[in-house]
Amino acid sequence: MLGWFASDFFARSPVLIYPVIALGIFMTIFISMSLKALFLKKSEVDRLAQLPLSEDD
Numbered sequence: 001m002l003g004w005f006a007s008d009f010f011a012r013s014p015v016l017i018y019p020v021i022a023l024g025i026f027m028t029i030f031i032s033m034s035l036k037a038l039f040l041k042k043s044e045v046d047r048l049a050q051l052p053l054s055e056d057d
Contacts, residue, residue, distance in 0.1 A: 010016060040048075
């Protein structure tokens with residue numbers, strides 16, 4: 001009984017579009033940041049790797 005009620009409620013709920021939109025935004029940002037990290041130049045990676053060790057203020 002409760003399973004049928006829940007499935008019927010969620011099937012007609014207009015609020016369910018928000019998690020789908022949030023997932024789409026997350027996946028877009030995640031994929032773009034992953035591609036950006038994969039295609040960084042070696043010199044840029046080395047520069048960024050030295051940042052925690054530098055003593056510049």
